[in-house]
Amino acid sequence: MTAPVQVGPSPVGGGPTVFQDRDELLADVGDRIRAERRALGWSQEQLGQRSNMSWRAIKRLEHGETSLPLLVLADVCNGLGVSMSGLLSEQWVMPAVPPRRRGVPSVLSPRMAAVLRAAVPGVPLTQVALQLGMPRPVVSSRLSEAYRVLGVSDLPRDERRAAAMRVAEARGLLAPVRVVDAA
Structure with missing residues (x-):
């Protein structure tokens, strides 16, 4: 079994580096998918339809509850209209998100x-x-x-x-x- 690989270029050049926490990597990719979806103003169901997936699968991906097979990630990126390399890049920038109808809590639970x-x-x-x-x-x-x-x-x-x-x-x-x- 190979070690997980950090998304993006190595800080010293010469290829990817080992990524230590796979769970945080899944959470990070899920956060990026959620941010891209929200920036488009789409629901999980709408992204699911565009990606040929259920909204439950999108929810699990966004919450980092499941690993992303490469083809699933490709389908999600295609549905979002973003490239996989752009979504996974260290240079990825969170897109502006339109205001939500339901407010985000202002305190931590x-x-x-x-x-x-x-x-x-x-x-x-x-x-x-x-x-x-x-x-x-x-x-x-x-x-x-x-x-x-x-x-x-x-x-x-x-x-x-x-x-x-x-x-x-x-x-x-x-x-x-x-x-x-x-x-």
């Missing part, structure tokens, strides 16, 4: 905050999932959601976690939760 606290830079998502007793796809989804809420989802993958922590701390969203003992 308790689950998002717990995942963000546990997901310090460098900790694999599988380890975070074990620590929190959550399924790995839920951890990935909550972390991606926290990135969107905090406005850092467009940053390069290796900078997002640290930036999310800084923004959350600056906004006071990671303050310790006080538990009141009823006894």
Whole structure:
């Protein structure tokens, strides 16, 4: 079995480099697919129709819950009207998203905050999932959601976690939760 490969060029040239956390890679590609879909103003169902997939499959891809066979990724990119190389490039830039009818939450949910606290830079998502007793796809989804809420989802993958922590701390969203003992 070969090691996962980082998307984009090697920082030192000479080919791709080994990517350490496959779960975060899946979450990153899912975030990019979601961003491209939202920029077009499409629902998951609409992208599914254009990609010959169900909306449930699109949802699973966007949440990083399933790996992307190359042909599935090609179908999704074709449906979005973007190239695979562009979507996977380190130079990919999040497209402008039209305002949503339903607002994005302005605060972190308790689950998002717990995942963000546990997901310090460098900790694999599988380890975070074990620590929190959550399924790995839920951890990935909550972390991606926290990135969107905090406005850092467009940053390069290796900078997002640290930036999310800084923004959350600056906004006071990671303050310790006080538990009141009823006894």
